[in-house]
Amino acid sequence: MKKLPWVVLSLLLFVGLVSAQNSNATATTNKNQNKASMNAKRKPPFRATADQVKQAQAILKQRSFYAGEQTGKLDDATRTGLKKYQEAERLKVTGTLNKVTLEKMAIALTDKQKTM
Numbered sequence: 001m002k003k004l005p006w007v008v009l010s011l012l013l014f015v016g017l018v019s020a021q022n023s024n025a026t027a028t029t030n031k032n033q034n035k036a037s038m039n040a041k042r043k044p045p046f047r048a049t050a051d052q053v054k055q056a057q058a059i060l061k062q063r064s065f066y067a068g069e070q071t072g073k074l075d076d077a078t079r080t081g082l083k084k085y086q087e088a089e090r091l092k093v094t095g096t097l098n099k100v101t102l103e104k105m106a107i108a109l110t111d112k113q114k115t116m
Contacts, residue, residue, distance in 0.1 A: 046116050048097035053078065055107045056097055060085055 050072035060066035066081030079095035
């Protein structure tokens with residue numbers, strides 16, 4: 001008779017642990033499904049071509065926002081120059097060659113970039 005409360009308590013504890021594990025597994029599955037659906041809706045990233053980066057570097061150099069060479073690579077110095085340019089032109093300061101910045105610089109977009 002003394003063992004009965006311990007058996008009942010053990011069973012309750014066991015049932016509680018099993019249900020907690022099931023709810024964690026469900027939450028993890030839901031989280032992964034939400035992440036996958038978000039990625040499916042995300043557009044591909046906008047990427048500037050090396051030629052566009054070179055043209056931008058030339059414009060930044062003319063405006064004294066960039067002192068480096070026209071390498072066609074979006075390095076730290078180019079990003080810093082882009083931030084200064086974007087701030088001066090009252091654009092969103094991102095430090096990237098996005099569509100708006102390329103258009104403001106009058107750099108031609110590729111057909112693919114036009115649709116983004």
